[in-house]
Amino acid sequence: MAGSQPFSVPLGGGLNKSTNSLNLLQTPGVATKLRNFEVSTEGGYRRINGFSLFGDTLPNTTNDVEGLLVYADGVLAVVGDDIFFSQDGESTWLQLNKASVASSGDNFSTFSGRSELALTGIDQCEFAIFEGTSDYGEVIITDKSGNNKPFLFKMTGTSANLSARTYFTSQITISGSTKAKFCTIHDQHLVVAGDPTTPNTIYYSGTNDIDSFSSTGSGSITLEDKVVGLKSFRNELFIFCQNSIFKLQNINNSSTVAVVPVTKNVGCLDGQTIQEIAGDLIFLAPDGFRTVAGTSRIGDVELGTISQAIQPLINDIAAAANTLQFSSVVLRDKSQYRMFYSTSSDTAATSKGIIGTLRPKGFEWSETLGIQAPAITSGFDSTGTEKVYHGDRDGKIYNHNTGNNFNGANIEAEYQSPDYDYGDLGTLKTLDYAKISFTPEGDAQPTLRIRFDYDSLDTPQPADVVLTEIPEPAIFGLALFGSQKFGASEQPLVRQSLTGSGHSNFFKIFSADTNAPYSINGLYINYRPSGRQ
Amino acid sequence: MATTYLDLSNEVLRELNEVVMTSGTFSSATGIQSFVKDAINKSIFDIANEEPQLPFFSAGASGGTDPFYGNVTVASVAGTRWYTLKTDSSSITTDYSSVDWDDFYLTTINVSGETTPYVSKGLKFLTLTDWKRYYRDSENSDDAEGSDASHGEPVYVIKSPDHRKFGLSPIPDKVYNVHFYAFAKPTALSAYNDTIVMPEQYSNVITARTRYYVHQFKENLQQASFALDEYKKNMRTMKSNLINPTPKYMSDDRTYF
Numbered sequence: 034m035a036g037s038q039p040f041s042v043p044l045g046g047g048l049n050k051s052t053n054s055l056n057l058l059q060t061p062g063v064a065t066k067l068r069n070f071e072v073s074t075e076g077g078y079r080r081i082n083g084f085s086l087f088g089d090t091l092p093n094t095t096n097d098v099e100g101l102l103v104y105a106d107g108v109l110a111v112v113g114d115d116i117f118f119s120q121d122g123e124s125t126w127l128q129l130n131k132a133s134v135a136s137s138g139d140n141f142s143t144f145s146g147r148s149e150l151a152l153t154g155i156d157q158c159e160f161a162i163f164e165g166t167s168d169y170g171e172v173i174i175t176d177k178s179g180n181n182k183p184f185l186f187k188m189t190g191t192s193a194n195l196s197a198r199t200y201f202t203s204q205i206t207i208s209g210s211t212k213a214k215f216c217t218i219h220d221q222h223l224v225v226a227g228d229p230t231t232p233n234t235i236y237y238s239g240t241n242d243i244d245s246f247s248s249t250g251s252g253s254i255t256l257e258d259k260v261v262g263l264k265s266f267r268n269e270l271f272i273f274c275q276n277s278i279f280k281l282q283n284i285n286n287s288s289t290v291a292v293v294p295v296t297k298n299v300g301c302l303d304g305q306t307i308q309e310i311a312g313d314l315i316f317l318a319p320d321g322f323r324t325v326a327g328t329s330r331i332g333d334v335e336l337g338t339i340s341q342a343i344q345p346l347i348n349d350i351a352a353a354a355n356t357l358q359f360s361s362v363v364l365r366d367k368s369q370y371r372m373f374y375s376t377s378s379d380t381a382a383t384s385k386g387i388i389g390t391l392r393p394k395g396f397e398w399s400e401t402l403g404i405q406a407p408a409i410t411s412g413f414d415s416t417g418t419e420k421v422y423h424g425d426r427d428g429k430i431y432n433h434n435t436g437n438n439f440n441g442a443n444i445e446a447e448y449q450s451p452d453y454d455y456g457d458l459g460t461l462k463t464l465d466y467a468k469i470s471f472t473p474e475g476d477a478q479p480t481l482r483i484r485f486d487y488d489s490l491d492t493p494q495p496a497d498v499v500l501t502e503i504p505e506p507a508i509f510g511l512a513l514f515g516s517q518k519f520g521a522s523e524q525p526l527v528r529q530s531l532t533g534s535g536h537s538n539f540f541k542i543f544s545a546d547t548n549a550p551y552s553i554n555g556l557y558i559n560y561r562p563s564g565r566q
Numbered sequence: 567m568a569t570t571y572l573d574l575s576n577e578v579l580r581e582l583n584e585v586v587m588t589s590g591t592f593s594s595a596t597g598i599q600s601f602v603k604d605a606i607n608k609s610i611f612d613i614a615n616e617e618p619q620l621p622f623f624s625a626g627a628s629g630g631t632d633p634f635y636g637n638v639t640v641a642s643v644a645g646t647r648w649y650t651l652k653t654d655s656s657s658i659t660t661d662y663s664s665v666d667w668d669d670f671y672l673t674t675i676n677v678s679g680e681t682t683p684y685v686s687k688g689l690k691f692l693t694l695t696d697w698k699r700y701y702r703d704s705e706n707s708d709d710a711e712g713s714d715a716s717h718g719e720p721v722y723v724i725k726s727p728d729h730r731k732f733g734l735s736p737i738p739d740k741v742y743n744v745h746f747y748a749f750a751k752p753t754a755l756s757a758y759n760d761t762i763v764m765p766e767q768y769s770n771v772i773t774a775r776t777r778y779y780v781h782q783f784k785e786n787l788q789q790a791s792f793a794l795d796e797y798k799k800n801m802r803t804m805k806s807n808l809i810n811p812t813p814k815y816m817s818d819d820r821t822y823f
Contacts (some may be wrong), residue, residue, distance in 0.1 A: 493599045532584060564785025
């Protein structure tokens with residue numbers, strides 16, 4: 034047989050769980066496992082950042098965090114049955130659900146001294162911000178319990194000191210004792226839905242009068258399906274129902290206001306999965322992630338899905354949707370949509386998520402494990418900085434996507450390639466060495482594992498190899514003396530001798546540590562074909 | 567320290583860039599590892615087949631029972647011609663692999679009741695064909711008639727057609743000790759810590775032969791050819807070192823010209 038042969042693979046395409054092993058031979062860059070990695074916007078796969086506590090003070094002991102919102106210069110958090118605000122999480126959080134607050138607003142001391150406004154059995158929350166003309170906008174909070182009226186909060190004053198600000202709160206009456214689970218601001222109106230007794234009805238407030246559902250411009254429309262989410266998108270309001278999607282048009286013209294069906298074949302599994310990204314609405318349907326524009330244009334159940342590559346994963350989620358709590362967020366600087374899901378009995382270690390990164394050819398996917406985020410938010414604070422926070426079921430709020438660990442715990446990341454047959458599945462190949470292209474962001478020590486013949490028990494499998502020689506490069510203008518390695522490449526090719534032979538093999542690169550993130554850009558493998566046994 | 571089966575296997579696997587075994591995984595080896603294990607035993611058998619009288623295949627230490635006269639001793643019985651070469655062997659599968667037929671020795675030294683002058687002489691090897699032609703009929707006739715006229719001090723040693731026995735001619739008239747050199751069959755290695763019988767310096771003969779088989783298995787005929795050449799060279803060197811290490815000279819004992 035011939036001498037040694039080269040084989041190189043640029044990594045890309047993300048997680049692929051819906052293609053059979055032989056078809057995967059044609060797409061060597063995708064991953065069959067991609068956990069706690071994200072598809073990098075620059076190509077390749079990057080181990081994700083971790084998360085760290087937002088301050089050292091819990092808002093409300095260890096109650097579940099039901100909702101978070103980046104607001105003003107801090108975070109608004111719904112924890113247990115109460116609502117709080119803090120700039121840094123370091124000192125006692127300011128409780129916001131207060132009763133009898135003056136319509137002209139309370140100063141800090143008056144507001145703090147008000148009695149508590151009792152809210153009942155709060156579940157996962159939705160937030161809507163009516164920017165209006167106030168300093169930070171007005172926040173409307175609804176929750177999934179269906180027990181509570183929409184809660185309105187506004188804070189004014191630009192002083193850094195909370196004691197110098199003015200606070201406004203109230204509960205919005207829709208109609209009698211009507212409650213709401215979902216809310217959004219659309220074209221000068223607050224739109225709510227999800228009252229347990231009228232689950233098919235949406236209510237919209239008066240024009241530029243978000244706390245009145247009886248003033249001019251207000252109204253309600255009853256649909257044929259149960260509403261599970263609302264999202265304003267461009268000049269239309271999309272109404273996500275269990276088995277259908279509608280859009281509300283012309284809300285400001287009572288003679289032409291209309292609800293138009295987008296599709297009656299596809300519904301939304303959970304309103305918490307709806308996000309706007311890259312000029313589209315993305316949501317989780319029973320058959321996968323879909324984009325509204327795509328569904329609207331195509332009008333077909335299958336063609337609109339953007340997650341065929343992870344369909345088995347979606348099927349598992351859809352099958353257990355009734356027991357799962359969902360949350361989602363968009364990380365704008367990464368062009369990423371992240372959805373987290375877990376049951377109420379899941380620990381942080383068993384909580385999962387899906388990351389979709391928008392790439393030129395569409396969304397590419399990966400998974401997370403170890404991030405419990407029933408509440409998550411991203412947004413720009415009053416300084417224009419994008420902040421991302423998530424909260425767990427232990428009452429803790431974290432800075433999301435930061436640091437090298439999961440609040441001190443190891444990040445267990447793994448990438449696994451498809452089996453490579455090097456062009457001929459029938460030929461036995463002996464591996465000589467691999468050169469792995471990394472982009473380390475600090476010292477990294479991932480482990481390389483190779484398995485031959487689809488991890489066959491009948492083929493000797495080599496021992497794992499720790500890749501210890503991935504130094505953090507010294508970049509001019511960024512490097513610190515003694516921290517980085519002079520002369521190290523910015524994107525080193527790590528050469529690793531390999532052992533073993535088989536007809537095909539896959540590579541797995543994994544780490545479970547608190548080292549800095551690293552990206553895997555591609556693989557170069559040198560092998561020797563040796564017969565067709 | 568003697569080379570173990572595991573050492574040898576891993577040496578070959580490393581040379582081939584294959585996954586090595588441990589003492590724990592040795593018994594459950596699969597694929598190429600299992601093939602290498604098999605090939606090592608096959609290589610050892612090849613060596614034994616090619617040169618069964620290599621010293622490390624010796625059935626025992628020479629002179630173990632009687633100094634200077636071999637490593638196996640069989641006592642003759644008056645009136646009995648044929649003796650099993652390996653007394654405790656039940657079949658040819660457990661017999662010696664080779665016997666030095668040119669080095670049988672007959673003596674009465676250490677035979678009970680014998681005194682000086684002792685009989686002490688080499689036995690000439692006589693082919694079965696010649697024995698049948700010149701001696702068998704007469705010796706057997708006497709024996710069958712109950713006569714011991716043809717019994718006497720053996721002069722020849724003959725090999726039985728099944729290779730399991732040696733015969734003496736004439737039929738011994740009393741007890742003699744017959745000494746000879748025998749070589750054992752190699753035993754297939756099995757456990758990871760089984761050791762090879764040869765000195766470690768010659769283990770490369772085994773590994774070269776093993777690589778020859780593995781490269782054939784991998785259809786790498788060029789490498790197989792290289793490995794075969796290496797095996798032949800190593801085998802030649804080993805035989806040269808171990809079989810003919812003594813000075814070579816020629817003598818001429820002709821007295822009449």
